[in-house]
Amino acid sequence: MARSKRDTPTKSAIDDDNNKINNKSQIFVPSNSFTLNTPLPRKPPKAKVKPPPTPEAILARARAREIRDRHHERVNRIRNLAIGTNHQFPCTVIYTTPEEARANDDVRLADIKQEMENGKCRVYWVDGAVGCSHNTNHGVMGAGVSWMQKRVREDGMWGWKWCTHEVQLGRNTGAIGDAELYAVAEALHLAVREVQREGSSMVKRVRIFTDRQGLTKQLDPLRTGRDSLSLGPTISPRFALQNLFERADWLAEQGVAIELAWVKGHSHSLGNKKADAAANQALAAQYQLLVQGGKGEGVYHMEAPEAFKNAGEDFAEEWLFRANKWFLIRKGLAVEMDNETKEMQNEDDA
Numbered sequence: 001m002a003r004s005k006r007d008t009p010t011k012s013a014i015d016d017d018n019n020k021i022n023n024k025s026q027i028f029v030p031s032n033s034f035t036l037n038t039p040l041p042r043k044p045p046k047a048k049v050k051p052p053p054t055p056e057a058i059l060a061r062a063r064a065r066e067i068r069d070r071h072h073e074r075v076n077r078i079r080n081l082a083i084g085t086n087h088q089f090p091c092t093v094i095y096t097t098p099e100e101a102r103a104n105d106d107v108r109l110a111d112i113k114q115e116m117e118n119g120k121c122r123v124y125w126v127d128g129a130v131g132c133s134h135n136t137n138h139g140v141m142g143a144g145v146s147w148m149q150k151r152v153r154e155d156g157m158w159g160w161k162w163c164t165h166e167v168q169l170g171r172n173t174g175a176i177g178d179a180e181l182y183a184v185a186e187a188l189h190l191a192v193r194e195v196q197r198e199g200s201s202m203v204k205r206v207r208i209f210t211d212r213q214g215l216t217k218q219l220d221p222l223r224t225g226r227d228s229l230s231l232g233p234t235i236s237p238r239f240a241l242q243n244l245f246e247r248a249d250w251l252a253e254q255g256v257a258i259e260l261a262w263v264k265g266h267s268h269s270l271g272n273k274k275a276d277a278a279a280n281q282a283l284a285a286q287y288q289l290l291v292q293g294g295k296g297e298g299v300y301h302m303e304a305p306e307a308f309k310n311a312g313e314d315f316a317e318e319w320l321f322r323a324n325k326w327f328l329i330r331k332g333l334a335v336e337m338d339n340e341t342k343e344m345q346n347e348d349d350a
Contacts (some may be wrong), residue, residue: 067321070317070321071318071321074314074317074318074321075231075318076227077314078231078239078314078315078318079226079229079231079241082231082239082241082242082245083241083242083245087245088221089219089220089221089244089245089248090221090248090249090251090252090258091219091220091221091248091258091259091260092257092258092259092260093216093217093219093220093222093259093260093261094207094259094260094261094262095216095262096261096262098264101262101263101264101267102264102267102268103268103269104268104269104270105268105269105270105271108209108261108263108269109123112205112207115204115205116148116150117150119150119198119202119203120202120203120204120205121203121204121205121206121207122147122190122191122194122203122205122206122207123147123148123206123207123208123209123271124145124146124147124187124190124191124206124207124208124209125145125146125147125208125209125210125263125269125271125272125274125275126143126144126145126180126183126184126186126187126208126209126210126275127143127144127180127183127210127211127265127272127275127276127278127279128141128142128143128144128176128177128178128179128180128181128182128183128212128279129141129142129143129144129176129179129276129279129280129282129283130175130176130179130283131283131287136287137283137284137287138326139171139172139173139326140170140171140283140286140287140290141168141169141170141171141173141174141178141179141233141283141286142166142167142168142169142179142278142279142280142281142282142283142286143166143167143169143179143180143182143183143186143279143282144164144165144166144167144183144274144275144276144277144278144279144280144281144282145164145165145166145183145186145187145190145275145278146162146163146164146165146271146272146274146275146278147162147163147187147190147271148160148161148162148163148271149161149162149163162270162274164274164275164277164278165186165190165278166278166279166281166282166285167182167183167186167282168282168283168285168286169182169233169235169282169286170233170234170235170286171286171290171295172322172323172324172325172326173233173234173235173322173323174230174231174232174233174234174322175230176212177212177214177215177228177230178230178231178232178233178240179233179279180210180212180215180230181215181229181230181231181232181240181241181244182232182233182240183210183275183279184208184210184215184244184260185232185240185241185243185244185247187206187208188206188208188243188244188247188248188251188258189243189247191203191206191247191251191256192247192250192251195251195254195256200254200255200256203256204255204256204257205256205257205259206251206256206257206258206259207259207260207261208258208259208260208261209261209262209263209269209271209272210260210261210262210263211262211263211264211265211266211272211276212262213262214228215230215260216260216261216262219260220260229241231318232244234308234318234319234322234323236307237307237308237310237311237315300324300327301320301323301324303320304316304317304319304320304323305319
């Protein structure tokens with residue numbers, strides 16, 4: 001029997017049937033299903049619930065805050081006694097961008113290169129170092145200064161020789177700001193000696209590079225407020241801050257311009273690297289002496305040296321605070337001291 005034209009499937013119908021067959025042979029995978037390549041979701045971490053502080057911990061924190069507050073008040077009184085309330089530091093601060101602070105020494109000294117060659121300018125790089133609290137040399141401090149000295153080579157031509165100066169600053173005598181300020185004061189001491197030897201008519205400018213940017217702002221005479229300015233380490237009742245201002249005043253009286261500039265630490269400045277090495281060398285040498293003397297771990301002090309007692313109550317208390325700060329705050333002995341004080345008061349009342 002002949003097939004009618006009406007019963008003959010068209011090409012589009014055949015394509016539709018083929019698509020249905022192919023679709024049935026495929027496995028439908030919803031978008032939110034997992035495949036072998038899909039990583040399993042991680043469970044959200046459980047929130048760590050810190051236990052409430054113990055009464056001893058609360059007391060220790062309150063005691064530590066009280067100790068720090070008294071320290072800040074005491075430092076303000078000593079600072080005002082050393083340099084007064086309105087004494088401005090005679091210097092010019094050279095402000096630079098972070099990119100300029102990372103530049104090498106040739107770039108930073110380009111504007112005074114001729115003065116350096118003529119001997120009319122002295123340049124110093126300074127740095128301080130303090131042993132970390134988690135190391136055995138915690139609290140050990142040192143300061144370093146580096147500079148370039150002009151000399152005649154064997155061939156008769158002149159050149160530059162790197163020189164360094166390092167100072168040991170004791171243990172638990174302050175913080176990094178005290179070491180950095182001492183280094184600046186030591187650089188000014190070297191500059192004073194140069195002016196005394198060469199004469200004020202020869203040296204006309206002293207430029208000091210420090211990697212402590214905050215110190216340059218604190219010493220800027222155009223800025224107000226010096227509440228955070230360090231005193232220097234407690235190695236002598238005559239703090240480095242007083243020496244810093246007196247040496248700068250003397251240089252200014254001789255007509256020598258003082259400039260402070262920030263240099264990025266551990267960057268491209270060879271002078272900064274040499275000053276940093278000198279400061280760390282002073283720290284390491286001092287720690288070795290402490291270890292040899294059986295004082296590698298530090299000791300708790302009950303009494304200040306006579307020199308600080310004679311200087312006044314604030315000086316003696318500041319020396320004791322710094323000498324015992326690691327024990328009082330770091331090791332939590334403030335609570336034990338407070339308990340011992342209460343026990344002594346109870347015995348007195350009885």
